Amino acid sequence: MDADKPAPQRTPADVRRWRRYLAAERAEAAVYRDLASRRHGEERDILLALAAAEKRHEQHWLDLLGDDVGMPLQGDPRTRFLAFLARRFGGVFVLALAQRAESRSTYGREEHATAQMAADEQIHEEVVRSLATRGRNRLSGTFRAAVFGANDGLVSNLALVLGIGASGVATGTILVTGVAGLLAGALSMGAGEYVSVRSQRELLEASTPDPQAVRALPHLDVGSNELALVYRARGMDADAAQVRADAVLARLAATGAVEGFSDEADGAAVVPADADGGAGADAHETHGTAWGAAISSFCFFASGAIVPVLPYLLGMSGTTAVVVACVLVGVCLAVTGAVTGLLSGTSPVTRALRQLAIGFGAAGITYLLGLAFGTTLA
Structure with a gap:
């Protein structure tokens, strides 16, 4: 701090808040250093520069606190979790979390933070977003096929099982129908993704x-x-x-x-x-390979489609099987929605709720149709 300026008036609440800021800056700097240790070249230099910027912010709070700095505090739970992931993984998932952490900065509303610090945090979000985008581009082709396949398997087979079950058929028939839906859907998804990605690559190659x-x-x-x-x-x-x-x-x-x-x-x-x-290599990388997309779609559709069938494979029947199937599918939909939200830098809760609404909406309509047909046939 400038020695000519008087020390700002402080309250116990100010000191507590500044100490939390100090802990957060230290934790974020550690995250960037851990991420840098897993990279090389330009990305490593960028991450180390971000860590150095957080160090400057840390010094600002140290200067304000003076003798009130006290014992070091731990960062908030989200930052500690991010640091844990950075030390052990360090991939695009961690960068996406770091992007969200930067977007939550409150320095713009903090009277004791400088305008430069608030601007730094905004720019840091864009820097981390750009680094994460590289990883997202590498993932996007296969990841799109995987998420689409898993959700399609969860929703379509749950709707199929509930619709058939609502018509009043035997448990064995529901099980056979669910397994048949799993195989038919997985093969269809794999073939469709292969043709789709292969056609896209051929269009790109024609423009090379x-x-x-x-x-x-x-x-x-x-x-x-x-x-x-x-x-x-x-x-x-x-x-x-x-x-x-x-x-x-x-x-x-x-x-x-x-x-x-x-x-x-x-x-x-x-x-x-x-x-x-x-066009060219980057576009090809973004869309992934045809076989990679096909295999991912097949495997993830099958992994999703098996979930609604599990209760019947375990010998359950009737309402118990339906409730268990819905709970399992709901958990899976929420997880895939949350992961997609985190990787895209948006709210995981919002994405999870959206996935649940879409999935159970489609399954509920099919269940009602099954009830209608079952009543008509009776």
């Missing part, structure tokens, strides 16, 4: 520039410079495209050979990396 096109450069008419048309077709305006094309041909004239161009540096000379709209 032909690396052999670079060999046409020495034979272009420099006066008309049709290379500029390539850049314009890729989204550049006419003037920028002309400047880029002139630069490429000038480099070609200087080197005197196509081999002087690097595919990495010049984007195969014909299509630069910044003009392809993001």
Whole structure:
């Protein structure tokens, strides 16, 4: 603190609050250091820089507290849990939790925190969001198929079992129907995901520039410079495209050979990396592999679809089996919703409740239809 400024008036409540802030800053700095220890290169440097920023915030509270700093406090339960995960795992899940932790900063409303500290916390959220996005992109293809498959299995087979059970058929029939629904749905999901992802990748591959096109450069008419048309077709305006094309041909004239161009540096000379709209490796990575998506969908649909059948496999029947199946499916829906919420940086509670509402809504409608059909057949 500035020695010329008088010490701020403090109350016991202020001291307690500042000590909590101090503990939180220390815990968050430790989280970033633990995350950094599991990474290398640029990501490691970024995380260590975040830890250094939290250290500056820590010093602010130490200066305010002075002799009232007391014994070190533990961070709040959420921060301690985050630190536990960072020490042992350190993946995108932990980064998503760290993003949510940064978004909960109250420095904007804290009169004893500086405007710079409040701004730091806002920027930290964006930094962590960007780091987490890298992991989300790597996960998104297979993760989408897995979450979709598991939820589809839970909801569709619960609806099937409840609908058939409500019609009044025997327990054995319900069990056979549930197992048949599991196999049919898992195979359908796997096949559908394979075709979907494979088709998407083929569309992306069709948009990938032909690396052999670079060999046409020495034979272009420099006066008309049709290379500029390539850049314009890729989204550049006419003037920028002309400047880029002139630069490429000038480099070609200087080197005197196509081999002087690097595919990495010049984007195969014909299509630069910044003009392809993001198609290529990153887009392929985001959508995942066709087999990976198919296998994930099959396995996760089956793992979800087996849950409503478990009570019947264990010999239960009637109302008991229905209640147990609903409870098990409800727990699974809540967990998948919460995990999706955490990874997407939104409220896990909201996502869990949404999953429950959708799942039980669909199952409830099917159950009512089963009751109607059962009454009609009777």
